[in-house]
Amino acid sequence: MAGRRGNGPRACATRERIITAAERLFAERGVVAVSNRQISEAAGQGNNTAVSYHFGAKEELVRAIVRRHAEPIERARVALLARERGCGSVRDWVGLLVHPVTGHLAELGVPSWYGRFGAQAMADPGLREIMVAESLSTPSMRDVLDGLSSCADLPLAAHLERSEMAGQLMIHMCAERERRLAEGVTTPASTWHAAAVGLVDAITGIWLAPVTPAEHSGSGSAGGSRG
Known part of the structure; x- marks a missing residue:
C-alpha cells in the first residue's frame, strides 16, 4: 500500500484506528468534505500528518x-x-x-x-x-x-x-x-x-x-x- 510506514504492532494499531475514524467520518459527511487533519484528530493522533504518513493519498485510505x-x-x-x-x-x-x-x-x-x-x-x-x-x-x-x-x-x-x-x-x-x-x-x-x-x-x-x-x-x- 502506497505511503504505508512500519509493520510493527503499534503502527498496525494506528492504521486500524485511522481506518475506523475515516470510515465513520466519510459515511457521515462525505469523502471530499473530510480532511486528513480531521481524520487524524478523530483517530486520537496528535500528529496531523498521520493519515498521509500511513496511507499516502486519501484514495489509498479509501481502498483500505x-x-x-x-x-x-x-x-x-x-x-x-x-x-x-x-x-x-x-x-x-x-x-x-x-x-x-x-x-x-x-x-x-x-x-x-x-x-x-x-x-x-x-x-x-x-x-x-x-x-x-x-x-x-x-x-x-x-x-x-x-x-x-x-x-x-x-x-x-x-x-x-x-x-x-x-x-x-x-x-x-x-x-x-x-x-x-x-x-x-x-x-x-x-x-x-x-x-x-x-x-x-x-x-x-x-x-x-x-x-x-x-x-x-x-x-x-x-x-x-x-x-
Missing part, C-alpha cells in the same frame, strides 16, 4: 476501508456459493449477491458506517473505480454475475441498465437502513435478513421485468416524457 469489509463479504459469498452450487434461477443468483453484504452489515452491529460509506464513495467518480475494483471484481462476484447473466435473457443494453439499477438500489437501501438504525428510527424491515429478502424480491423483479421494444419506448402513457 473497502478491503477491510470486502474480505469477510467475499468469504461469506464463497461459502454460500459452495452450498448453493447448481442454483439456476435469477432469484437464486440475486440472493448470492445480496445476502453476504446484508449479513456482514448485521454482524457489524449498531451503529455501523460501511453502508453509508459505500454510498458516499460510489457517488464520487474517482472513488467509484476503487469500490468496483476492490468489492465488485472478486472471484465470487464474477461467478455470481456470470450466473446472473446466463439466466437473465436480456438485450445487452437492458442488461447493463438493469445491472446499474440493481446496484444503486442495493447500495442506497443498505445505506438508508444503516442510517435509520444508527439514529434509532423505525425501519420497514425488522432485521437485516428481512431487509435482504425484500431487496432480493425487488432486484429479481428488476431483472425479470419485460423489455419494451425500442420502437415503442417513446410512446408512453399520458404524462410520459418524449424529450
Whole structure:
C-alpha cells in the first residue's frame, strides 16, 4: 500500500484506528468534505500528518476501508456459493449477491458506517473505480454475475441498465437502513435478513421485468416524457 510506514504492532494499531475514524467520518459527511487533519484528530493522533504518513493519498485510505469489509463479504459469498452450487434461477443468483453484504452489515452491529460509506464513495467518480475494483471484481462476484447473466435473457443494453439499477438500489437501501438504525428510527424491515429478502424480491423483479421494444419506448402513457 502506497505511503504505508512500519509493520510493527503499534503502527498496525494506528492504521486500524485511522481506518475506523475515516470510515465513520466519510459515511457521515462525505469523502471530499473530510480532511486528513480531521481524520487524524478523530483517530486520537496528535500528529496531523498521520493519515498521509500511513496511507499516502486519501484514495489509498479509501481502498483500505473497502478491503477491510470486502474480505469477510467475499468469504461469506464463497461459502454460500459452495452450498448453493447448481442454483439456476435469477432469484437464486440475486440472493448470492445480496445476502453476504446484508449479513456482514448485521454482524457489524449498531451503529455501523460501511453502508453509508459505500454510498458516499460510489457517488464520487474517482472513488467509484476503487469500490468496483476492490468489492465488485472478486472471484465470487464474477461467478455470481456470470450466473446472473446466463439466466437473465436480456438485450445487452437492458442488461447493463438493469445491472446499474440493481446496484444503486442495493447500495442506497443498505445505506438508508444503516442510517435509520444508527439514529434509532423505525425501519420497514425488522432485521437485516428481512431487509435482504425484500431487496432480493425487488432486484429479481428488476431483472425479470419485460423489455419494451425500442420502437415503442417513446410512446408512453399520458404524462410520459418524449424529450
